[in-house]
Amino acid sequence: MLEALKEEVCKANLDLVTEGLVIQTFGNVSGIDRASGLVVIKPSGVPYDGMKPEHMVVVELETGKVVESNLRPSSDTATHLVLYRAFKDVGGIVHTHSLYATAWAQAKRAIPAMGTTHADYWHGEVPCTRLMTNDEITSEYEANTGEVIVETFDGIDPLHKPAVVVASHGPFAWGKDAHDAVHNAVILEYLAHLASETLKINPATGSMQGVLLDKHFLRKHGPKAYYGQK
Amino acid sequence: MLEALKEEVCKANLDLVTEGLVIQTFGNVSGIDRASGLVVIKPSGVPYDGMKPEHMVVVELETGKVVESNLRPSSDTATHLVLYRAFKDVGGIVHTHSLYATAWAQAKRAIPAMGTTHADYWHGEVPCTRLMTNDEITSEYEANTGEVIVETFDGIDPLHKPAVVVASHGPFAWGKDAHDAVHNAVILEYLAHLASETLKINPATGSMQGVLLDKHFLRKHGPKAYYGQK
Amino acid sequence: MLEALKEEVCKANLDLVTEGLVIQTFGNVSGIDRASGLVVIKPSGVPYDGMKPEHMVVVELETGKVVESNLRPSSDTATHLVLYRAFKDVGGIVHTHSLYATAWAQAKRAIPAMGTTHADYWHGEVPCTRLMTNDEITSEYEANTGEVIVETFDGIDPLHKPAVVVASHGPFAWGKDAHDAVHNAVILEYLAHLASETLKINPATGSMQGVLLDKHFLRKHGPKAYYGQK
């Protein structure tokens, strides 16, 4: 069942380790098969060492019910499902506690677009969610984490700003598929690191010029892109 | 004599090196056999390279007397013994001079619980001890280091906050056994690093919401935990 | 056609990866053959893994026309060409988004000569360009990036200060040839890191004494140099 997707999601989870984005059993990647309405996700609290495609858990997009697996799905599964339901073009989602992006999340600050490295991938800042209410935390916490992210992206194309930092928590990134989501999580971590180092030199650094932001983003994305090979 | 424990303690000491928590001969791990009242600990000032289980030193919990060994025990042995006597559920103790946790110790500040990465392991801040008095330093220094830690944990379950930073010194971490203590020392170092990076972005960052702290800690610990596999 | 130069430029591009100066497909190196007026440069957006000399693109210095290749040249080619036209003694150019130099670029600050490590290679600060105007960004952006660098070096020998940080963007470095340009990009990254760490300790640190700057630069460069072997 969904063998190719399981393999892709398993590989994407292991890539998190290779890329240095996770410690211990933290972090999880999922991918969705839109046709069948099924989501494949990492099991909860299982070591990366020895992780195989058959350990991936299949759940229903609409209900969260486990369709196939002896293992429990990631404890963050409900967050992933809320995002897949709201972000129709997203095919893969990553959650990590990677160092620099998590530091921005803990600082409860959006990551400003400070330069062209950022603008090449993100069309503006990496948003930070508002704090959750006590009610949102004590009931349906994981689903509500998804809801507060969706609220943050009201009116924003999620593929133009493919990540968020959840206040007092850490980053979620996404993409066209699981592989692309990991790629964006890697870029996010670099941008977060770069922005931190920039603040060290000039604490007042804010966003770059809007015209330069547009120039770089649209040079790589959209109908007039001219970066890379045809 | 206590061959299995010696092997476990030796491996835990070597894991400190693999995890990047020690430089030179700094750092030491011990484990306790509660039934016999004996503690196994690293010898003092011996290089990690070539360290073997038979080099581990066995001392009496109550007296500190060396029961078996040609080598002197770690100069911090008296600190370990005081902690074992006060913290009845602790089975292993680690002391390091790891970079980020030691920086917090030198800054003489507790590490606040700034986010869920922290809350997944610690039920609140990592405490910092008060400064020791001249008398405490000049006589029975190592035992008094233990006493000041115990004083800091008055009314706190040491397994709910499994480490401390000793002011102007460095971290001590502990756990159910020597392996678990090293695991907690690794997490502590990551949390200390993460908290430092957070301050760089927002120097005013303090503790996270208490409700969120409880949610994450109790999601992984205690009777209602639902993280990981059954 | 220009086989030796293609090999040198390809190797220099791969050295960027080895030296840790690039992530993803960012970064590009070029080299010039002054006799024929031809420039060899990395193709746009091609992965470093598997990059070969035959992938390098040959373009005309004066027109930017591709002379030989099935691949598009780097999107930054126009910047390189403007620099080669203005800096007659430069034989190789590097552009990266390396962490610390880019942080200075994002902070929109020149990197002061804070010590002898810097003075051994740079005869003064690493300049930072002014912000580009909206017009400069929206038309001929890449060529105008070159023009604003050239404007910054008015009256400065580019081989005495072999790099610049472009505001809100990142560093360009150069040298006698492609290999030397990469060498200077490596040194620049170390100097940028060193200067950032210095600000952390003393935020008021400015330039070193002029006499000491001259002493170190001229000890290694110019007719009275006495560093190294004859």
Place this chain on the structure above:
Amino acid sequence: MLEALKEEVCKANLDLVTEGLVIQTFGNVSGIDRASGLVVIKPSGVPYDGMKPEHMVVVELETGKVVESNLRPSSDTATHLVLYRAFKDVGGIVHTHSLYATAWAQAKRAIPAMGTTHADYWHGEVPCTRLMTNDEITSEYEANTGEVIVETFDGIDPLHKPAVVVASHGPFAWGKDAHDAVHNAVILEYLAHLASETLKINPATGSMQGVLLDKHFLRKHGPKAYYGQK
């Protein structure tokens, strides 16, 4: 001639690379044979890769004359010789531009003894020299660098504080022999890093209590030491 010392000095120079204390051809180590009044030192500007004992240069302590070698000695040789003449118990000297120690040198600040990691090796702060005068820089610069270090250690036992940061320049470390000097340079870099990280958390952190400093230094050094094996 002095084959054993050449081998030791060569190995110590290569250890600088292994320990991550040098980039490019920066850095040099020397060792002295007090009986013959001869100093063995690294040649100037020679790559570490392929460096062999026979490349080491032998110079006279009193005159600086090269006794044996086809290669020029390190451009910092005169600094080493001044230190050997003033510090009679020193057997090896190291100069590096290692990141964190050099940052303190550029910040023109002594490194305070902030905790026991420092006190285990240094009996107080790592001193910083005063700025050199224009005259001292323009004539006999390298010898004067040594003189300003010696001036800084007036009344201090150099083996109780086995390093200095030279303002706007970088660290010199020393020890009983070349190996011990490299060991102290490694510790110095860790202490410099640790002190920087501490300032990030609490910029007001100063020296530790004097009683605690004495306790830790004397626990490892001097007649009442009880650290390590007998």
